[in-house]
Amino acid sequence: MTYEQIKQDPAINTYIQKADESLIALGFTEHSFSHVTQVAEKAGYILQTLGYDERTVELTKIAGYLHDIGNLVNRIEHSQSGAVMAFRLLDKLGFPPEEIALITTAIGNHDEGTGQPVNDVAAALILADKSDVRRSRVRNRDIASFDIHDRVNYSVEKSELKINEAHTLIKLKLFVDTKFGSVMDYFEIFLDRMILCRKAAEKLGLQFKLMINEQQLI
16 A cells, blocks of 8 residues: 555544644644645655655655654654554555564654654654744744744744765755744754654664754754
């Protein structure tokens, strides 16, 4: 079964939508189809660029698309509950055990609170997920009431995640409007994520670099 087929599955899409509705109620930024699709595509890009086989790239995209369904259960430990949900869904769809194992392990390890890049798919998923910072994820339209997560995401006018031609470096470049959020704001809420990204890059044999407004910070 392919990534494109997973994207068309009515049950999976219902769980993604309902999970995001819970996060809307909690005041979180967007975690719906835009986020999971971007994460899936970025994660696939990482392993494809590094020369991984086509099926591994496909499974990585599937892991990206499914990675946040655990928010349906609760935001707390959503990576673990999401892994259990993914196991059940993929088993029902007839995926072989080795593919289910790879995907569920990646999903269960994508969150900075408890996750680690225990395999290459998990590493790609971490990098793709933690690099999705952008203005369009902010749903609160009242700038005066922004919390720090709103400010930081809204401040990012553009983000790019690229691997260099030599395949030695993966760089996250952010272009930040400092009227809405400062570089220190970014580090206050995302430092743990950037440390995890560095570990994930190392798992893939890469160095991780963060640049904000053309200044290298990590």
